[in-house]
Amino acid sequence: MSDNSALELAKRLIACPSITPATGIVFDEMEAMLQPLGFEVSRFIAGDRPEDEGLGGAVENLFAIRRGPEGARHFAFAGHLDVVPPGEGWGSDPFVPKVKGDLLHGRGAVDMKGSIAAFVSTLHSLPSDLGTISLIITGDEEGPARFGTVALMDLMAERGITPDLCLVGEPTSVNQLGDMMKIGRRGSVNMWITVNGTQGHVAYPHLADNPITKLGTILSEIDALQLDEGTDWFQPSNIEFTDLSVGNPAHNVIPAKAEGRLSIRFNDQHSGDSLSGLVREIVERNGGELNPIISGEPFLTPPGELSGLIGEAITEVTGVEPELSTTGGTSDARFLSKIVPVVEFGLCNATMHKLDEAVAVDDLDQLAKIYALVVKRALS
Known part of the structure; x- marks a missing residue:
């Protein structure tokens, strides 16, 4: 596989330890992936999480944008580079990505460095003048989320940037890739x-x-x-x-x-x-x-353009008809839903937050294809 495949990019991100709140090297890697593709990358520290929450420290965020022609639509992808602590008992080092059989193992493989890698991988195949594309990436989703996506939204507001559609790459699939997307959360x-x-x-x-x-x-x-x-x-x-x-x-x-x-x-x-x-x-x-x-607060993006685009792409790539769901816990989509229609779709969630977290290599490839179709059709 090329160096720009979803698998290789996921390995690069997993190899950067980024226990929440994430800063530094993992954002260096993310910036290195995006700048050669023509993205303007902004990074900033939004604040320090209180030590009494058990996971204190600085929070880093990244906003990257590649502008399309004047008046072009704007498609945003949102996600997080921070991961939960790996815990004891892994079969291999959680921050040394390892392919075993058909699976890529490592903390964050599913939640959610794998989907970020899949999206970045698609950018290599998309024309630079297709439309405006942005990435809203935080280091504070797995914790209190006080200095993450909310701070990124403030930055976007200051710059007068509002996406037309937003996809959050959380792991929403259950038994097979594509069987569920989230159109809301409680x-x-x-x-x-x-x-x-x-x-x-x-x-x-x-x-x-x-x-x-x-x-x-x-x-x-x-x-x-x-x-x-x-x-x-x-x-x-x-x-x-x-x-x-x-x-x-x-x-x-x-x-x-x-x-x-x-x-x-x-x-x-x-x-x-x-x-x-x-x-x-x-x-x-x-x-x-x-x-x-x-x-x-709860939010709902009623079935419409974005869920339709994602559903059609899923079925075209995998043959699966996705269920539209609002189940599960909270995600950063609860913040983004205040400014833009947002849907969550990503990898199978069976191993997220578990020992020996792993993603099927084939799922990474298929997810990249789905994301590519969604972006192309959203911006066409």
Whole structure:
């Protein structure tokens, strides 16, 4: 294969350790791939992630653009070069890309250096005057995502740049390449509940105020909520309790404080603020305090031009009819959807974030062909 194949480019990116938040060498490699193709490359550090989040440090971002003729359409590809920590127990070094049989192994092979490599590979076959093409690449997707795509969008706004269509290369396929694309995602809000009481001896409850009882009432009321029954494109919103903490080492002491945490993944019938208000009323009515953090709002790109282009290209290359879905967790598409129609499509997600993460070499080649068709037809 040529040095510009999706496989070879993926190897180059995987060989750059880029545990979130990513900076430095992996962006050097990305810039080296794009500049010879006529892209203007901008790199910047947006901020430092707080150390108390466990993954502190600087975040690097890259925006690259190759402008087409005046008035030409603008197609954007978005992705991230940061990866999750590899963990212990790999069969080989996670940052030394290795082809074993039909698979390329390495951290980021699927999520999502492989799809970035596939897209860059297509650029070698696309005419430079086809239209405007940009890449929106962050080093802060796997973490809090505070200094990544949002900062890139600010940069684009400052320069008056707005794409017409945007493809995010997240690994969306399930059992085979092309069987699923994402046209939306649910929103996410995490909530911390604190109930303060009065410490005392269990034999003298009238001299104390037990916060556990109040917290139990709060959680019971929240658990009884039925938020919705789903929509045509979204599954029902769900509430999951994720932590309970009292920290009381003594069996004969009523504690002074009890805490709980819950997470709500919600569809487009709600907003983070509306759900926070709903839960806050229950919490405060029962003597507690609520601290919600909204990770993202739901979005939907209704079936249309972009999903049609991607679906047609998938079927032409693979023979597969893709399912249009809104399942799964959040992605940076939740930010980009505010300024441009966005659809997510990429590799099979079976090994993402796992030991010995791997992608089929043939899938990389097919993905590059799909991306090439999508871009050509979007800009024609």
